[in-house]
Amino acid sequence: MNKKRIAFYIVFFSLFLVCSVFAQSILVSSDKEFEKKVLTIPYAFYNEAYGAAAGFVYGVTGAPQKQSVVVVSAVAGTEGSYALFLLERNIQVPFIKRLFIDTDLVLSEYGNLEVYADGHPGFTHERAGSNESDQDNFIEGDGSDQYIRLKLKYLLPLGHGKNEIIPTQVLDRGLLKSGEVGATSWNPLESGRTYLESRIYVRNQEVKSDFLEEEKDKTHAVELSLYRDNTDLPINPSKGSSLRLRFCRDWGGSGSSAPWTVLDGEFSKYLSLGESEKFRQRDVALNFWTADTLTWNDAHDEDGMNVFHRPPPYAGASLGGIFRMRGFASSRFHDKAAIYYAAEYRMTPKWNPFDDIGWVKKYLDIAWWQWVPFVEVGRVAPSWSMSELHSSMKWDVGFGIRAMAKGLVVRVDTAVSKEEFGVQMMVGHPFPF
Numbered sequence: 001m002n003k004k005r006i007a008f009y010i011v012f013f014s015l016f017l018v019c020s021v022f023a024q025s026i027l028v029s030s031d032k033e034f035e036k037k038v039l040t041i042p043y044a045f046y047n048e049a050y051g052a053a054a055g056f057v058y059g060v061t062g063a064p065q066k067q068s069v070v071v072v073s074a075v076a077g078t079e080g081s082y083a084l085f086l087l088e089r090n091i092q093v094p095f096i097k098r099l100f101i102d103t104d105l106v107l108s109e110y111g112n113l114e115v116y117a118d119g120h121p122g123f124t125h126e127r128a129g130s131n132e133s134d135q136d137n138f139i140e141g142d143g144s145d146q147y148i149r150l151k152l153k154y155l156l157p158l159g160h161g162k163n164e165i166i167p168t169q170v171l172d173r174g175l176l177k178s179g180e181v182g183a184t185s186w187n188p189l190e191s192g193r194t195y196l197e198s199r200i201y202v203r204n205q206e207v208k209s210d211f212l213e214e215e216k217d218k219t220h221a222v223e224l225s226l227y228r229d230n231t232d233l234p235i236n237p238s239k240g241s242s243l244r245l246r247f248c249r250d251w252g253g254s255g256s257s258a259p260w261t262v263l264d265g266e267f268s269k270y271l272s273l274g275e276s277e278k279f280r281q282r283d284v285a286l287n288f289w290t291a292d293t294l295t296w297n298d299a300h301d302e303d304g305m306n307v308f309h310r311p312p313p314y315a316g317a318s319l320g321g322i323f324r325m326r327g328f329a330s331s332r333f334h335d336k337a338a339i340y341y342a343a344e345y346r347m348t349p350k351w352n353p354f355d356d357i358g359w360v361k362k363y364l365d366i367a368w369w370q371w372v373p374f375v376e377v378g379r380v381a382p383s384w385s386m387s388e389l390h391s392s393m394k395w396d397v398g399f400g401i402r403a404m405a406k407g408l409v410v411r412v413d414t415a416v417s418k419e420e421f422g423v424q425m426m427v428g429h430p431f432p433f
Contacts, residue, residue, distance in 0.1 A: 030171070066166075098157075143208065183241075347370060
């Protein structure tokens with residue numbers, strides 16, 4: 001079957017994947033008065049996994065601490081699918097002022113969950129998720145997905161983080177007016193904020209398919225990373241850069257599917273083109289990411305079967321979904337290694353039609369909106385080889401509408417590839433991830 005599928009990722013639908021940057025700053029308006037902002041959105045939609053569905057989102061910026069963000073959401077549908085989400089960002093640990101906590105929690109059941117894993121009887125001579133694999137080489141059925149992630153972030157006394165742990169940034173209708181926290185120098189001793197990060201990562205995904213009795217992917221991983229944010233306004237950068245180097249390890253205990261080790265690195269660059277006659281701000285946003293699974297070819301014997309030391313499809317060197325390769329299904333491609341490039345042109349119009357709509361201004365408080373054309377290229381491969389990773393690459397193009405609502409950046413991105421047309425509604429810019 002060679003059909004086109006339209007994938008809908010509703011606002012906050014996949015918060016368990018959200019790693020988008022939330023400003024670890026106190027954001028105030030031009031009068032420099034702090035205001036806690038609350039966003040409440042009921043929503044409804046229809047897709048194959050949920051059927052007719054309804055949900056509710058509650059988000060607050062500036063509580064329980066002035067620099068923090070909390071979002072909760074619930075959704076349920078007629079196909080028996082439901083999901084509960086919780087996200088918090090930038091909670092400062094008492095008595096350790098440079099230490100912050102991020103948390104993600106998801107509990108979900110799906111009436112129809114698609115996973116690009118081996119098991120489809122029509123593709124016995126092909127590994128699901130490989131770069132040349134068929135788009136219909138997946139298993140599907142009733143499934144569940146539980147997820148928890150806890151991150152500790154320690155701000156090093158360098159650059160803009162040396163003397164000011166929680167800065168105050170002044171915004172004029174959502175754009176930076178004063179208080180930049182980076183992009184003044186390339187030198188990390190002088191500019192930007194640098195973090196040591198540690199994250200505990202637990203996820204359990206199960207699918208009951210007609211092809212397999214049950215497909216289980218469970219991981220208990222620990223991530224260690226160095227992250228440098230050298231942008232002027234992390235929630236919506238117009239200049240500067242960011243860099244993350246990360247080591248991720250699952251030792252194979254606590255019921256994990258297999259032990260595995262992944263190294264990855266990500267770099268983002270932002271170039272300001274300034275103001276124009278029709279736009280308040282114009283920016284070019286560039287992103288590069290690569291990953292390698294160091295244990296891919298390692299294996300051990302378990303009940304007479306080889307168990308390879310590889311991460312589940314949703315972890316490791318994976319492309320497709322709401323952040324990387326948005327024109328493809330979630331975790332459509334996964335292999336030992338991956339590479340990815342993205343370019344976005346973010347244009348913020350001077351004209352804001354939402355200022356003239358009373359209920360929108362009251363309940364959503366849209367400070368700005370953006371027009372964002374973008375392009376993405378990438379591929380996965382069975383080895384980390386520059387020549388192989390840059391041959392037969394996948395690509396997609398798209399257009400997004402983004403806005404700052406109640407202090408949160410939300411986006412509606414559409415993307416098209418040779419396989420799919422996707423519509424995604426999410427919180428935050430897609431990178432850095």
